[in-house]
Amino acid sequence: MTSLPPASPRTARADAASDAERPDPLFNQSLEKGLEVLRAFGAAHRTLTLPELAALTGMTKSSAQRTVHTLECLGYMAKHPQTRRFRLTPKVMEIGFNYLAADPLIAAASPYLSQLARDSGETANLTEPVGLEMVYVAQLMTSKYIPVLTPVGMRIPMYCTSSGRAYLSTLPDAEAITLLERSQRVARTPATLTEVQAILARVQSCRQFGFAVNEEELFLGDMGLAAPIVDRQGMAVGAVHVSPPASRWTMAEAQRKLAPLVIECARAISLSLAH
Structure with a gap:
């Protein structure tokens, strides 16, 4: 069997330089492109053409075409025969459902969320952090x-x-401030707090009283009261909240009647995670 000649020092140096320039040699750019295409769809883009997908994802048309074709073959996308516009298919939900089915927090929280909804008369929600969002x-x-x-x-x-x-x-305050500074703190409504220190004051108030509030800051007519959930190591893993509408509640009344229920629900979930 013929052996390959050893690489020259010049070639070795070039390979080493190439590896150093590459951020992560294990990173799969094709997979990244596929996920970017799936994320391009939403309420504002229910259907998209190939050029629109290329523009939204920053891909070349040929790269977008290969990615879309692959996703179509796998059943995650479909194309209308007349308009030639692409849409997501229900198969995409498999990915999200797999997470929901495997998440132990959801299983632990379900009976307590049910009790919170029954006792408060309002919809009970469980959220988890993803980047700068819940x-x-x-x-x-x-x-x-x-x-x-x-x-x-x-x-x-x-x-x-x-x-x-x-x-x-x-x-810690320093970490919370960093996340707030990285957020695009746009005014969603006239009531939205956008200054870091003003928001931090609300965060610190939650530490003191055990619950956080938002009064029509994200949507008009919608309020929120929430309490954090921590795991057995004391690390935050999510939050429980109710969203009493301003048409049925004042903030003062919601804090008096609903906040204790939210705090107790979050505490019960946290204790269940500790066992």
């Missing part, structure tokens, strides 16, 4: 009207929500 992972709804639909999978910013502030309250 994502809904479980929800126990009641028959009462809610002004804003917040389905499982929806993401909301930390800086202007009760659940986000509850989560931030478990972090």
Whole structure:
């Protein structure tokens, strides 16, 4: 068998330089592109053409075409025969459902969320942190009207929500400030707090009283009261919150009647995780 000649020092140096320039040799860019295409769809982009997908993801048209074709073959996307516009298929939900089915926090929280919804008369929600946002992972709804639909999978910013502030309250001030400074603190409503120190004051209040609030800062007519959930190591893993509408509650009344229920629900979930 013929052996290969050893690499020259020049070639070795070039290979080493190439490896040093590469951020992560194990990073799969093709997989990244596929996920970017899936994330391009949403309420604002229910269907997309190939050029639109390329523009939204920053890909070349040929790269987008290969990625879309692969996802279509795998059943995650479909193309309308007349309009030639692409859409996601229900198969995409398999990925999210696998997480929900495997998440021990959801299983532990379910009976306590049910009790919170029953005792409060309001929809009980469980959220977990993802970057600078909180994502809904479980929800126990009641028959009462809610002004804003917040389905499982929806993401909301930390800086202007009760659940986000509850989560931030478990972090040291320096870490919470860093996350707030990295957030695009846009005014979602006239009531939205956007200054870091003003938001931090609400976070610190949660440490003192055990619950965080948001009063029509994300959506008009919608309030929030939340408490953090911690694991057996005392690390924050999520938050419980209710969103009493301003049409049924004043903030003072919600804090008096609902906050103790939210705090107790979060405490019960945290204790269940400790065993």
